[in-house]
Amino acid sequence: MFSGVLKKMNTAFGPSVGYYLNLKDDFVALHQFIDQSITLEMIGYECLNCSRTEPIFRQGFCKKCFFESPNAGDWIMRPELSTAHLDIEDRDLVYEKKVQLQPHIVYLALSSHLKVGVTRKTQVPTRWIDQGAHQALAVLEVPNRYLAGVGEVALKEIYSDKTNWRKMLQNEAEPIDWVSERNKAIDHLPKELKPYVLHENTEPLAIEFPVNRYPEKVKSLNLIKEQNYTAVLKGIKGQYLIFEDDTVFNVRSNEGLVVNLSVH
Numbered sequence: 001m002f003s004g005v006l007k008k009m010n011t012a013f014g015p016s017v018g019y020y021l022n023l024k025d026d027f028v029a030l031h032q033f034i035d036q037s038i039t040l041e042m043i044g045y046e047c048l049n050c051s052r053t054e055p056i057f058r059q060g061f062c063k064k065c066f067f068e069s070p071n072a073g074d075w076i077m078r079p080e081l082s083t084a085h086l087d088i089e090d091r092d093l094v095y096e097k098k099v100q101l102q103p104h105i106v107y108l109a110l111s112s113h114l115k116v117g118v119t120r121k122t123q124v125p126t127r128w129i130d131q132g133a134h135q136a137l138a139v140l141e142v143p144n145r146y147l148a149g150v151g152e153v154a155l156k157e158i159y160s161d162k163t164n165w166r167k168m169l170q171n172e173a174e175p176i177d178w179v180s181e182r183n184k185a186i187d188h189l190p191k192e193l194k195p196y197v198l199h200e201n202t203e204p205l206a207i208e209f210p211v212n213r214y215p216e217k218v219k220s221l222n223l224i225k226e227q228n229y230t231a232v233l234k235g236i237k238g239q240y241l242i243f244e245d246d247t248v249f250n251v252r253s254n255e256g257l258v259v260n261l262s263v264h
Helices: 063-068 093-100 126-130 145-155 165-169 178-188 191-196
Strands: 002-005 010-012 018-022 027-029 037-045 104-110 114-120 135-142 228-237 240-243 247-250 257-263
Touching (some): 002 018, 104 178, 114 126, 135 145, 145 191, 228 247
Antiparallel strands (some): 002 257, 018 027, 037 228, 104 114, 228 240
């Protein structure tokens, strides 16, 4: 049995994505347990920032840390709100400069449908894997998060920035004409971002996930309510565990839960 606080699964890109749970004393290769029975048992909470054991509020943080930690600033979800390039602090300027003032990628990704997104360059292709994208293409590389946000806001006029997680898990996506979509995205960018367009690697990256069976009718596991759940693991996609009874469990949205995990 493995025990520890849930955090976003680590991933390794390859012919099929590898998934790893980094628990307190164990580094669990979850993809190796596909087609085996797994039990998840919730035993408590632990804030990812302060380690307090009070209930998680959002994003793995207790309520106090969610509103105070620089790891939960609004600019994380809305990069156009970044201000470190102006020397303006949101919650912690040193941290914000470290994260915001580095190369960022504006990309198109195909999961449930074609969407636009932003990530740090160091998070390619991790970010695409986490979203369950089977194909993704970097369109821009800019020197800071603010400019990436400007690009994303512009492209949100023609692309969604959200994933339909149910369709993503059911592996439903229409074929994409990547040449056409890339050209459309570039044409829609503001003039000041055109110098940052990437002209190499114009073919999308293909991503294969370790899934033996996709769910037909998706049911989401609420481990806080259920406390204990056992089923055969059939696959992993995005940050979701997929079980044989069409139940799925979003590891990322349950960050901060302390669990026991058993494999039978």
